[in-house]
Structures are given as structure tokens and as C-alpha cells.
Amino acid sequence: MNTIAKNKRIRRKIIDYIFTILCYLSLFLGVVALSSIIITLFVKGINAVNFRLFFENLPPLGQVGGLKNAILGSVMITGVAIIASAPIGILIATYLTEFPSKGKLGSIVRFINDILLSAPSIIIGLFVYSVIVTVTGHFSAMAGMVALALIAVPMIVRTSEDVMKVIPNNLREAAVALGVSRWKITVFVIYRAAKSGLITGVILALARIAGETAPLLFTVLNNQFPSSDIFKPMANLPVVMFQYALSPYKNSQELAWAAALIITVTILVLNILTRLVFSRKRKIT
Amino acid sequence: MFKKITKSLAVLLLIVVIAILVSLIIMSWPAIEKFGISFLWESSWNPVTENFGALTAILGTIITSFVAIVIAVPLSFCIAIFLTQIAPKKVSAVFSQVIELMAAVPSIIYGMWGLFIFAPIMAQYVQPFLINTFQNVPVLNFIFGGFPMGIGVFTAGVILAMMIIPLISSVIRDVVNTSPTVLKEASYSTGSTRFEYVFKVLLPYCKNGILGAVILGLGRALGETMAVTFVIGNSHGFFQGLFMPGTTISATIANEFTEALGKINPAALIELGLVLFIITFIVLCISRYLLKKGSNV
Numbered sequence: 001m002n003t004i005a006k007n008k009r010i011r012r013k014i015i016d017y018i019f020t021i022l023c024y025l026s027l028f029l030g031v032v033a034l035s036s037i038i039i040t041l042f043v044k045g046i047n048a049v050n051f052r053l054f055f056e057n058l059p060p061l062g063q064v065g066g067l068k069n070a071i072l073g074s075v076m077i078t079g080v081a082i083i084a085s086a087p088i089g090i091l092i093a094t095y096l097t098e099f100p101s102k103g104k105l106g107s108i109v110r111f112i113n114d115i116l117l118s119a120p121s122i123i124i125g126l127f128v129y130s131v132i133v134t135v136t137g138h139f140s141a142m143a144g145m146v147a148l149a150l151i152a153v154p155m156i157v158r159t160s161e162d163v164m165k166v167i168p169n170n171l172r173e174a175a176v177a178l179g180v181s182r183w184k185i186t187v188f189v190i191y192r193a194a195k196s197g198l199i200t201g202v203i204l205a206l207a208r209i210a211g212e213t214a215p216l217l218f219t220v221l222n223n224q225f226p227s228s229d230i231f232k233p234m235a236n237l238p239v240v241m242f243q244y245a246l247s248p249y250k251n252s253q254e255l256a257w258a259a260a261l262i263i264t265v266t267i268l269v270l271n272i273l274t275r276l277v278f279s280r281k282r283k284i285t
Numbered sequence: 286m287f288k289k290i291t292k293s294l295a296v297l298l299l300i301v302v303i304a305i306l307v308s309l310i311i312m313s314w315p316a317i318e319k320f321g322i323s324f325l326w327e328s329s330w331n332p333v334t335e336n337f338g339a340l341t342a343i344l345g346t347i348i349t350s351f352v353a354i355v356i357a358v359p360l361s362f363c364i365a366i367f368l369t370q371i372a373p374k375k376v377s378a379v380f381s382q383v384i385e386l387m388a389a390v391p392s393i394i395y396g397m398w399g400l401f402i403f404a405p406i407m408a409q410y411v412q413p414f415l416i417n418t419f420q421n422v423p424v425l426n427f428i429f430g431g432f433p434m435g436i437g438v439f440t441a442g443v444i445l446a447m448m449i450i451p452l453i454s455s456v457i458r459d460v461v462n463t464s465p466t467v468l469k470e471a472s473y474s475t476g477s478t479r480f481e482y483v484f485k486v487l488l489p490y491c492k493n494g495i496l497g498a499v500i501l502g503l504g505r506a507l508g509e510t511m512a513v514t515f516v517i518g519n520s521h522g523f524f525q526g527l528f529m530p531g532t533t534i535s536a537t538i539a540n541e542f543t544e545a546l547g548k549i550n551p552a553a554l555i556e557l558g559l560v561l562f563i564i565t566f567i568v569l570c571i572s573r574y575l576l577k578k579g580s581n582v
Contacts, residue, residue, distance in 0.1 A: 016478035023371055026363035027380065030454075033447055034387045037398045044401075088294055095291035109295045112302045118569040119562060120508025122535045123305070126542075126558045130308040150301065157298075183287030204389075211391025214510040214535070218542050238393060242511070245397050253401075260394055271389050275382070 038264075045261025048254035058224045058235055062249035067259055069226040070235040074210070074263075076228070077141055077220065077236055081148035082206045088149075089156025089205070090191075090198060096157070097164040098186050110161075117154040124150050125215035133219060141227075141234035144220030151212060152205040159201030163194045196278040207270040211263050213238035237263050306562070313556035315548050324556060330521040330537075332545070337553035339534070339560055341521050345438065346533040346561070348524065349513060350506040352442025353449060358499055360446075361454035366483055368454070369461045381458065388451035396515030399444040400436070404516060407443075408435030412528050431528030434518075439527035441517040448512055449502040456501060460494035461487065497576035504568040508561060510535035534561045 052066045059065025092113075096106055128147040133139055167190055175185040191198065216239050223233040237259045245256035310317070316324065320337060327338025364384070368377045412433035419425040431437065464487060472482040488495070518530020519540045532540075534557045545551040 012478050012481070016480040019480040019483070020371065023363045023367040026360045027367045030360060030364055030450055031380070031383070034383075034451075036402070037387075037390065037394065037447075040398055040402050041394060091291045092295045092298055095288075095295045099288050099291065105292075105295065109298060112299050114569060114573065115302055115566060116298070118504055118508075118565055119305070120510065120535060120565055122508070122510045122538055123309075123558050123562050123565075126312075126538065126555055127305045127308055129542075130312045130555070131304070134312075153298070186287065207389055211393065213391070213393045214539060217539055221543070238391075241393055241397070245400070246515070256397065260397060264390055264394055267389055267391065268386060271386055 041257070041261055041264055044254075044257040048258035049261065053258055057226055058240065059251070059255075060224065061244065061247050061252050064251050065255070067237070067240065067255060067262070069223075070237050070240045070259065071262065072226070072228075073141070073220075073223075073234040073236040074238070076230075077144050077216075077234065078148060078206065078210050080230075081145045081209060082152055082202065084145070085149040085152040085156060085205070086202045089153045089202075090160045092153070092157045093160035093164060094186055094190075096161050098182070098190065113154045113157050116150070117158060120214075121151055121212055122214040122217075125218050128215065129218040136231070139219060139221040139233045141220050141230040141232065141236075144216050144234070144236070145230070147215035147219045148209040148212060151215065152209050155205040155208060156201050159204065160194070160198055163197030163201065164190055167193050200274045200278045203270055203274045207267045210267055210270075211238065213242055217242065306559075309555055309559040309562065313552045313559055316552035316556045319549060320553075324553075325560070328523055332541075332550050335547065335549045337549065339557055341523060342532055342534045342537045342557055343560065344524055345517070345531040346507055346535070346564075348438055348527075348531070349441045349445055349517070349533055350503055352439060352527070353445035353506045354499065354503055356443060356446035357450050357453055357502060361450050361457060361498075361502075362495070364450070364454040365457035365461055368458050370479060370483065381455070384451045385455055388455065391511075392448060392509055393511040393515075395444055395448050395512040399440060399512065399516040403444065404435030404440055406435075407440050408433045412439075416528070428527055430526035433528065434530070436516045436518045436530060437528045438517065438524075438531040441513045441531075441533070442527075444512050444516055445506045445509060448509065449505050452505060453498050453502040456498035457491075457495055460491050460498060463494075464490055493575045493578045497572045497574075500568055500572035500575060504565050504572060507568060508535060508565050510539050514539045534558070 052064070053068075054066060054071070055068055056066030057069045058067065092109070096109060100106060124147050128143050128150070132143040132146060136143075171189050171193060172185060175189050180189075216236060220236055220239065221233040222239045222243060223235045225235075227234055241256045241259045241263075244252040244259070247253065316337060320327065324337065324339050325343070326340050327336075328340040329336050329338050330341060331337070368381055372380065412431075412435070415429045416431075416433060419429045468486050468490060469482065472486045477485070513533050514536040517532060517536050519532050519536055520530040521532055521537075522529070524531065538554050538558055542551065542554050545554055
């Protein structure tokens with residue numbers, strides 16, 4: 001009897017031991033695979049980074065050149081998209097938190113926002129193609145901006161709502177008691193209290209759309225030549241990555257890796273900065 | 286006034302989502318009209334004869350996502366358990382940050398890594414090994430059949446798994462973190478091991494939340510475009526084994542849309558997009574339901 005109990009105890013211990021090892025192993029596997037991506041990116045990308053990259057425009061496939069116009073194009077497209085979507089997203093979130101409606105509109109909007117958030121980005125691309133590219137008759141940077149804004153808005157709505165929801169009601173009540181009007185309460189009390197959270201949300205949305213490729217494929221397309229006309233196709237880093245990485249030329253693949261490095265470093269820096277700057281501030285308030 | 290502005294923007298969001306659905310239906314109307322409902326189970330995809338069916342793309346989407354889930358879920362679960370139950374607080378905080386940062390890396394980077402680094406490794410080591418191992422086993426020798434080319438359905442599934450591991454493990458971690466400490470104290474005080482606590486107490490308790498996390502990951506995998514497009518090989522042949530090239534809905538659209546000519550071809554591609562939109566919508570509803578139910582416990 002005693003030995004059976006003892007055997008059982010040993011078996012339980014062994015199973016537990018194996019499970020613990022599996023947990024360590026999974027983390028190890030995950031970290032190895034993920035760090036392999038980052039290491040590859042830096043090794044291949046840094047090899048391709050040179051002086052030319054920032055001062056020359058896109059070459060035709062297979063030839064040497066730089067990424068100047070693609071970088072400028074990406075900055076412009078994502079910049080306009082985020083500047084347009086930040087106020088829209090924050091205002092929609094304001095509606096959801098500050099003006100809780102008696103009807104069902106609030107929960108419907110929340111649900112719709114979730115749909116937009118989970119919609120594959122390529123669907124957004126198809127939609128913008130259908131309503132803008134087919135109507136105007138050609139690909140344009142503007143269509144890309146709209147597509148990216150449509151991806152950023154639901155993200156900003158979600159994060160802003162989460163931040164404004166947890167602001168204590170005392171603040172609102174105190175302001176109302178002083179006779180402040182609703183919009184002043186929102187702008188001068190709520191937004192100010194939620195500032196760091198709102199900015200974090202916008203920056204994370206910016207980081208997300210900076211690397212989006214699928215919605216740009218049929219909206220902005222690509223353009224070898226420098227252009228600042230938003231009604232024409234414009235060079236941009238994600239589409240350069242897609243087209244040049246899949247080309248058989250070594251020069252072009254190197255350019256694609258350089259573009260990948262630039263974008264990923266930008267995104268990681270944005271993410272790390274928001275963590276360092278804003279997580280500390282939030283603890284104080 | 287201020288309220289009206291915010292309200293009208295909220296309504297605008299509603300209109301946009303309806304507009305997406307309506308415009309996709311209008312743009313794909315020529316294909317819907319021509320092929321009807323049989324579009325969903327026809328497998329031919331021929332731009333020359335203008336005969337289109339979605340079955341291969343739908344199946345490819347489901348199979349790659351299935352492979353991704355099979356690989357990603359156990360790994361993510363173990364990672365989440367490591368972060369919440371095993372690692373000391375500081376170690377856990379560091380790895381949590383790293384995993385969250387990986388979720389921010391754009392999917393096209395995963396795709397490029399898959400094509401240039403991972404596919405050659407698959408072709409040289411993993412695929413020959415699996416093909417040889419299952420050579421004489423019925424059924425499995427079909428599933429793990431094909432040539433060791435590196436790219437293909439299986440590789441796409443693995444890349445997708447890597448993409449969704451950060452997402453699933455961080456959601457499971459959050460779900461597990463909300464479970465009451467009493468559960469843990471009670472089960473350890475009755476002498477159970479960590480394995481027994483995790484699988485007999487924690488898992489049943491967090492069941493819905495974890496399932497919600499898994500389905501959230503599934504939704505991401507189903508709609509992913511760039512990571513898959515690079516490594517799947519874009520072939521419309523019917524499923525011939527995991528190591529053969531295939532295609533998914535999003536990869537088909539990304540590869541063929543700008544080159545589609547005539548009226549029927551673009552319409553068929555947009556109808557594919559419509560199917561994908563509906564699939565991800567259903568998946569979203571399920572995950573919302575489960576996560577909500579999980580948080581109510």
C-alpha cells in the first residue's frame with residue numbers, strides 16, 4: 001500500500017517536472033524564433049544601409065539607388081492619416097464615455113468599432129479601391145491615406161475609450177458643480193486628465209499603420225519618381241518592401257531589407273518611447 | 286453642439302462599416318450574378334475562361350489558420366503559464382514587454398523572414414525529416430506529402446503561428462492574471478502540484494477567456510495577408526498535402542488584384558474579400574461572446 005502511494009507521488013512529481021520544463025522550453029522557443037527575426041532584420045538591413053539610401057530616389061528594379069522618395073512618401077501618407085484620424089477617434093470615444101446615451105447607439109457603435117478593428121486590412125484596401133480609386137479612375141496617395149485612417153480610427157477609439165472610462169466621476173461632478181459647460185469639461189478636464197493615455201493610443205496607432213502593407217497595394221500603388229501630389233500614386237516603404245523583396249534582383253532585395261529595417265526600428269522606437277515616457281507618468285497621477 | 290459633433294462622428298463610423306459591406310456587394314455583383322451561391326464550393330480558378338470558384342482559397346485559408354492554431358495555442362499557453370506562475374516578477378515583466386513588442390512588428394517583416402530565412406531551413410531539414418518519417422503511414426503520408434520546397438501551406442501556417450503567439454499569450458496572461466488568488470492558495474494547500482493546479486483548477490476556471498483568446502488569434506490568422514503571401518506559393522491547385530504551394534483568400538487578392546482584367550475577374554476577387562469579411566465577422570462575434578462570458582465568471 002505504502003509503495004503504491006509513494007509511486008503515485010513520484011509520478012505526479014515527474015509529470016509536474018515535465019510540464020515545468022515544457023513551459024521553459026516554449027518560452028525559449030518563442031524567444032529564439034522571434035529574436036531570429038530581429039537579428040536577421042538588423043544583419044540584412046544594416047548591410048544594405050548606406051549613404052545613398054537617404055539621398056537618392058528609388059531605382060528601377062535591379063539597379064542601385066536609394067529610398068529618399070519612398071521615405072518621404074511614407075512619412076506623408078502615414079502623417080496625414082494619423083493627423084486626420086486622431087481627432088475623429090478621440091471624439092467618437094468622447095461620445096461613448098461622456099455622453100452615455102439612453103438608447104442603444106453607444107453599444108452599437110462599440111460593436112461596429114470592433115468589427116472595423118478586426119476586419120482584415122486587405123478588406124479596407126478593397127473598400128477604398130471600390131469607393132475612391134474606381135471613382136477617380138486612378139491610384140492615389142489620398143486613397144492610401146483614407147485606408148490607413150480607417151485602420152487607425154477604430155484603434156484610437158478603443159484606446160481612448162479605455163483611458164477616459166477610468167477617469168473618476170468626481171472630476172466631472174466637480175466641474176459640473178462649478179457650472180462649466182459640457183464641452184469645456186471634456187476639453188479642459190477630461191482630455192487633460194487623460195492626456196498621456198490619449199497620446200499613447202495615437203502613437204501606438206501610428207506605429208501600427210506605419211507598417212501596414214496590404215491596404216496600400218491597391219490604393220497608393222507605387223511610384224518610382226518623387227511626387228508630392230496626393231492625387232497621384234506615391235512611393236512608399238511598405239509597397240517598396242513588397243515589390244522589391246519579391247523581385248529576383250539582389251540589389252532590389254537589399255533595398256527591401258533596408259526599408260524593412262527603417263520601418264521596424266521606427267515602430268519599435270515609438271513603442272518603447274511610449275512605454276518609457278507614459279507608463280511612468282501614469283503611475284504618478 | 287459638442288455632443289452633436291461627437292454623435293455624428295459615431296454615426297459616421299456606423300455608416301462606413303455599412304458602406305464597406307454594400308460597396309463590396311456592389312463591386313462583386315457581376316460575379317455573384319454569374320456564379321451564384323455555387324461560388325463557395327466550386328474549386329476552379331481560371332482567369333482565361335473566366336470561371337471562378339472560391340473553394341481552394343477558402344480551404345487554404347482554413348488549413349493555414351488551423352496549422353497556425355495547432356502550433357501556437359500550446360506554446361502560447363505554456364508561455365503564459367511561465368509568465369504568470371513560474372517566472373519571478375521582474376523576469377516576467379521583461380519577457381512580457383518583449384512579447385508585446387513582437388506583436389508590434391509589421392506582418393510583412395514576418396513574411397520576408399519566412400521567405401528568405403525560414404523557407405530554406407524548412408526545405409533542408411524539417412520537410413525531408415517529416416516526409417521520411419511519415420512515408421509509410423497512411424493518411425499522414427498524404428498530409429505531410431509533397432516535395433521539400435520550403436514554401437507552401439505548412440510554412441505559411443508556421444509563420445502565422447509565430448505572428449499570433451505574442452497576441453494569444455499576452456491575452457491568456459491577462460485572463461489568468463484576473464483569476465482569484467484564493468484558487469491558487471486553496472489548491473496548493475491541498476497538496477496539488479503546479480501541473481494539477483494549472484490543468485484541474487486554472488484551466489476550467491479560465492476556459493472561456495482562454496478560448497476567446499484563441500479565437501481572437503484565429504481571427505487574426507484568417508485575415509492575415511502579407512505574412513502569408515510571401516511563403517504560400519500562390520497556386521490554385523486543389524489541396525495536395527501540407528508541403529505543396531497553395532493559396533488563401535487574402536493572398537489571392539494581394540497577388541492578383543492589380544493584374545485582374547475584364548469585369549468578372551476583379552468582381553470574383555472582391556467577392557472573395559466579401560467572404561473573408563463575413564468569416565472574420567463571425568469569428569469576432571464568437572470571441573466577443575466568449576471573452577465577455579469569461580470575464581463575468
